[in-house]
Amino acid sequence: MSRLKDLQKNLFGGTTSNARQFGMIFTLVAIVVLFQILTDGLTLRSDNLIALFNQNSYILILAIGMLMVIVAGHIDLSVGSIAAFTGILVAKSMAEWSLPWPVAILFGLVIGAIIGAWQGFWVAYIGVPAFIVTLAGMLLFRGGNQFIGNANTIPVPEGFRLIGSGFLPEVGPSTGYNNLTLLLGLASCVAVVWREFQARKTRREMNADPAPMWISLLRLAVMVGVIVFASLRFASGRVGTSFPVSGIILVVLVLAYSFYTRNTAGGRHIYAVGGNSRAAELSGVKLKRVNFFVMMNMAVLASLAGMIFVARSAASGPQDGNGWELDAIAAVFIGGAAVAGGIGTISGSIVGGLVMAVLNNGLQLLGVGTDRVQIIKGLVLLLAVALDVYNKSQGRFSVIGSITRSFRRDTPTPPTSSSDAEREPARTAVSG
Amino acid sequence: MRNLIGKSVAIGAIAALALTATACGSGRDGDSGGSKGDTKGFASDSLIGVALPSKTSENWVLAGDLFTNGLKEAGFKSDVQYAGASTTVADQQAQITAMVTKGAKVIVIGATDAAQLSTQVAAAHQAGVKVIAYDRLITNTPDLDYYVAFDNFKVGQLQGQALLDGMKAKKPNGPYNVELFSGSPDDNNAGVFFDGAMSVLKPEIDKGNVVVTSKQTDVKQTAIQGWKAEGAQARMDQLLTSTYGSKELDGVLSPNDTLARAIITSIKGAGKPVPVVTGQDSEVESVKSIMAGEQYMTINKDTRNLVKQTIAMVKALQAGNTPEVNDTKSYNNGSKVVDTYLLPPVAVTKANAAEAYANDPKLAPLTK
Structure with a gap:
């Protein structure tokens, strides 16, 4: 086994890593560095990083749900309208029925669940294509938003704004940093280290080869380095700011859904349905239940995203949710999901969403107008997916292979093993 | 191999340290801002x-x-x-x-x-x-900190007054049949325009001299979402069908030029004579329309x-x-x-257009 093969197999996301995902992380880092230079260091400044998360967490939350919908072979065009519909209902419930804000959030999630059940019913049990059901939903709930809100902008109370524009409180001794953010960073470092050694232990117990020690250490060094850097950055913003609350919600959701889609039977069923629904059904996957679940789950997440946006904007307005479905879908496809379903990961979609977010933010910092930003984003989406399609038709080409080819001369390996190394990512891609 | 392990760990550690160092360098900005900058001003090339x-x-x-x-x-x-x-x-x-x-x-x-x-x-x-x-x-x-704008209540008042003047010039005695339109409900100004216009029209409506035939006088009924022309055209179409089968329409209060032109398009489409229609913004097409004697007035907010x-x-x-x-x-x-x-805004009709746009390179030639 060549060291480079070890590296590409093990460094990012364990053995299920694939070239595409590595390529996107590479792209993300490249874009960040590019803008960091072009904007004279504004991109990685604390306030900008905080703003980046505040501005995009709702889109990334949508991307989580959208990934599952797309993996299952569907699409959801109604997320923006559902977000707007929930937003106006929640805002009104607080303004007119004086619901306390935590109850209002629950109320919003319940609305999402009901809408999701409605759409899931048509998709899973009647068999109407999700494209049609959600196109109808897009009109239905946009109309509902205007009907209920009379196209007015309705402000929400201070407490509710926490989930969209809130920060962790300042507690403990004065360290020059936000202490809770530091604690979060520390906790994630510990979690990352613990997880790595736990994984090694599991592999040894199962008599599988654990990744070489140096790989584990390198991976830990990179991840801990990134976490330490990020938490110091987030903790050193203006007094009163920290890692944003909406970012925490996002991270919790990403972790939970990554675990669900990777490590549970229910999650794997989604991939099975998307890969080949007939085969999945014959092997005992409850097709209808899976389809129902992904549609319902999407609507709940859309409601949450809508509430976070309303909280961030301090008001629910008639323009909420316009075009969100497209941002979420773009994030998922840039993150490596297949248009036909069955392939894609939560982390990939988040990276895809972050690529768009950093691009957007960097161009805005440079003062590029929205017209040109849209043109650039459109091209990025097209190129990312075109690259994916091209890779598949070629079968052998791999982003990582092309990047690392020049380094490979000094590690002579037999030709068979080398082509193995190049084909590996393509094969493992399906397992996400 | 052993050598390599050592090297990688060292590289990793250095990377982590380097990142940490850059992060530490940034320090934390205090909650300065706000009050501090009040009287000092700032650099002239900011x-x-x-x-x-x-x-x-x-x-x-x-x-x-x-x-x-x-x-x-x-x-x-x-x-x-x-x-x-x-x-x-x-x-x-x-x-x-x-x-x-x-x-x-x-x-x-x-x-x-x-x-x-x-x-x-x-x-x-x-x-x-x-x-x-x-x-x-x-x-x-x-x-x-500050708000700078044209006096929008005054805009509404000028529109209301122009509507009354225009109708009086065409037909000396009322009662006049009118319809009311207002702007997008998410635009704070829309309500101000409407209130300004109503402050002039309301006394006349109460006297019975001006009649809103459709009885749609609430701002929720008159609002056009997003200031969209097609919204105004659709609403006017429906008003003409529902209310003006046999009655004559004398005037329409429109909050801006885009909507005014849409309203006129609708009325012409129904084959009715163009009533007195107000506007605002001095858009090129509307200035042309005023000079051609269709739209009655607009507001010049330069x-x-x-x-x-x-x-x-x-x-x-x-x-x-x-x-x-x-x-x-x-x-x-x-x-x-x-x-x-x-x-201060200025009301412009065909009568004073040449004077009002004298300094506007784009609109002045249209008024000659």
Whole structure:
């Protein structure tokens, strides 16, 4: 086994890593560095990083749900309208029925669940294509938003704004940093280290080869380095700011859904349905239940995203949710999901969403107008997916292979093993 | 192999340390801003941010150009941004945040949604940035510093008065049949225009001299979402069918030119004579329409003057002075009364068009 093969197999996301995902992380880092230079260091400044998360967490939350919908072979065009519909209902419930804000959030999630059940019913049990059901939903709930809100902008109370524009409180001794953010960073470092050694232990117990020690250490060094850097950055913003609350919600959701889609039977069923629904059904996957679940789950997440946006904007307005479905879908496809379903990961979609977010933010910092930003984003989406399609038709080409080819001369390996190394990512891609 | 392990660990550790060091270097900014910068002013070549709504009307495009040129002439660096066409509010929020990050000293905002920017305005305020609301008042925030606009209540009053005058000129005695239109409900100004017009029309309606035949006098019934022409045209179509089968329509209160032209299109489509229709903004097509005797009036709110006034305020802030305001009482945004500079609007009909647009290079030739 060549060291480079070890590296590409093990460094990012364990053995299920694939070239595409590595390529996107590479792209993300490249874009960040590019803008960091072009904007004279504004991109990685604390306030900008905080703003980046505040501005995009709702889109990334949508991307989580959208990934599952797309993996299952569907699409959801109604997320923006559902977000707007929930937003106006929640805002009104607080303004007119004086619901306390935590109850209002629950109320919003319940609305999402009901809408999701409605759409899931048509998709899973009647068999109407999700494209049609959600196109109808897009009109239905946009109309509902205007009907209920009379196209007015309705402000929400201070407490509710926490989930969209809130920060962790300042507690403990004065360290020059936000202490809770530091604690979060520390906790994630510990979690990352613990997880790595736990994984090694599991592999040894199962008599599988654990990744070489140096790989584990390198991976830990990179991840801990990134976490330490990020938490110091987030903790050193203006007094009163920290890692944003909406970012925490996002991270919790990403972790939970990554675990669900990777490590549970229910999650794997989604991939099975998307890969080949007939085969999945014959092997005992409850097709209808899976389809129902992904549609319902999407609507709940859309409601949450809508509430976070309303909280961030301090008001629910008639323009909420316009075009969100497209941002979420773009994030998922840039993150490596297949248009036909069955392939894609939560982390990939988040990276895809972050690529768009950093691009957007960097161009805005440079003062590029929205017209040109849209043109650039459109091209990025097209190129990312075109690259994916091209890779598949070629079968052998791999982003990582092309990047690392020049380094490979000094590690002579037999030709068979080398082509193995190049084909590996393509094969493992399906397992996400 | 052993050697390699050592090397990799060392590289990793160095990378982590390097990252940590850069992070530590940034330190933490205090909660300075706000009060500190009040009297001092700032460097004369500072960055001034201008966030405008999407390019849906000629006025905003013109305003953007005027800001770019005007701020440059005054020696400032400028960053003039428009919101995108579909995700207007989110775009504007991100643009304002980016301007704060870039270190703008003053941010001028023409809001797409008056009530959805308070978080960003608060962040700007905390960073010591002065915020001026341009043309549209930003509501529900105590952090807005100034508001500069045309006197919109007066705009409404002028529209109401012109409607009455126009109808009287055509038909000396009432009662007159009229219909009312108002602007987008998420635009804070729409209600102000309507209230201004109603302050003139209401006494006449109460006297029975003016009759709103459809009885739709509530602002919710008259509103046109997003100031969209097709919305006004559709509503006028429906009013003509439901109410004016045999009756004669004498006048229509329209809040701006785009809607006025849509209303006239609808009425002509139904084969009825064009009544007295009001407008606002002095758009090219409407000035042509006025000269051709179709639309009755428009309002001239010279964007040039408004931008000039805004830049004057920016200059005053730069020098550390308090910008001139002429209204410190009437504009309450829900959190505070905002210091305001109001410019007077001018009503324009065919009679005074040549005089009113004499200084406007684009409109003056149309009035000859």
